[in-house]
Amino acid sequence: MPAKSTKQTHPHGINDLCAEGSRLYASALGSGRISRAEVEPAPCLLEFALLHPDPDDPDWLRPVPPSVVLAQQLQPLEREIQDRRRLTLDLTDTFQPFLAISAQKPATTHAITVLEGIGRINAALDVAIAEARDEVLTVQPGGSRPEHILSQALERSKPLIERGISVRTLYQHTVRHSQSTFAYVDQMAGAKVEIRTLEELIERLIICDRTVAFIPAQDDRQVALELRHPGLVQYLIKVFEQLWQRATPLMDEVPYESTPDGITGVQRSIAKLLVEGHVDEAIARRLGMNVRTCRAHIAKLALVLGSGSRAQLGYFIAESGILKQEKPAK
Known part of the structure; x- marks a missing residue:
């Protein structure tokens, strides 16, 4: 005790x-x-x-005596330093033959590298971001981020900001309801950072200096692909630019146009996904909202269209013509 x-x-x-x-x-x-x-x-x-x-x-x-205390404290540290030095020499001896072979020809840059585990993924991202010199593009689907995730993003962005590197990020409209997101943006004020939002996004994407891109390889994001093939990277840049042109700057108001019956653009997107056969959880994930909010929108659709059951709702959506209405060009 x-x-x-x-x-x-x-x-x-x-x-x-x-x-x-x-x-x-x-x-x-x-x-x-x-x-x-x-x-x-x-x-x-x-x-x-x-x-x-x-x-x-x-x-x-x-x-x-302090001299005795100091000696007792330093002894294990000095022993650890000696062990580390021996390990350094052993590692050098082990890899020296391979270094000699590698030096005989230029190093190979893999077009596609599979990264398994969050630790290895983050390590590869940190290296790519540390080497970035001009621009970083990111697509971050999903709803609002927890504060600790935004704090990590801020720490990762600080070196970019200090080096004057341009950062463009795409989020989904649902982050506009997150105070922590706007607090994160405030801390980025004055930096070359632009944030826009869209109703629906593709999966996560990070591109550094138009030379390397990272995409998830599994839904659980435990496996990612590091892409360095110029053709692949350029294709993903074009995808990003198309999304960017359609997106709305975070500080601008989103033009949520409604039908005469009061069905909003978000609800029309939900209706489209319902007709395609997606379940509530999948729709919520695609649109970056929680399942409860998604179901509230579905209930509003059913009420406006006069549907008495989920089975009827798809038919009523198709008959209503709301999916044929064109959104006005920006």
Whole structure:
């Protein structure tokens, strides 16, 4: 029990002694000893073995010389440094023959690299972003992001902002209801960062300097593809540019045109996906909203069109002609 209390009241390391501990240790060194009662406010002195019991009087403690403490603390660190140095030499010896072979011809750049696991995906992204010099394009489907995800995005974007690199990002309209998204944008103010939104987006896409692109290879996003084939990358850039031209700047109002019956553009998109046979969860995922919101829109469609059941709704949508109405060009 005392040990547990010590950790709670002095959660610091020996390299960061508390003010009380430093004062009492200095006092003990000056006088040669100190009473147990006096060191009660700083149990870290005993935890770090800076004091030891006085052999002549159990109520007193004697200070361990700082040179001894320092040697005891440095010894495992020096041993670890030596082990690391040996590992460095071993790794160099292991790979030296392969380096010699590789040096005989230019390094091969793989057109497609499979990245398995979030750790490896993020590591490859970090390298590509660190090497970016001109522009980064990103497509981020889905609804509003949790604050910790936006914080990670901000940390990843900071080096780009500092280097004056242009960043263009596409989100879905649903992020417009997220205060955290606008807080993220405020922190980007003044940088070469542009954000636009669309009702529906393709899967996630990141392109750096028009030379490397990243796309997911599985729905769970545990596997990604790193693409460096010029043809593939250029094709994805064209896809991005088409989406970008159709998108609305985040700070502009989205022209949510409605039919005479009050069916909005979002509800018309839902109607189209319903007719195509998508279930509620898939529709919500495609449009970047939660399932409850999606079902509320479906209920509004059913009410406006006079459908009494889900089976009838598809027929009523087709008969209503709402999917044939053209959106006005921007």
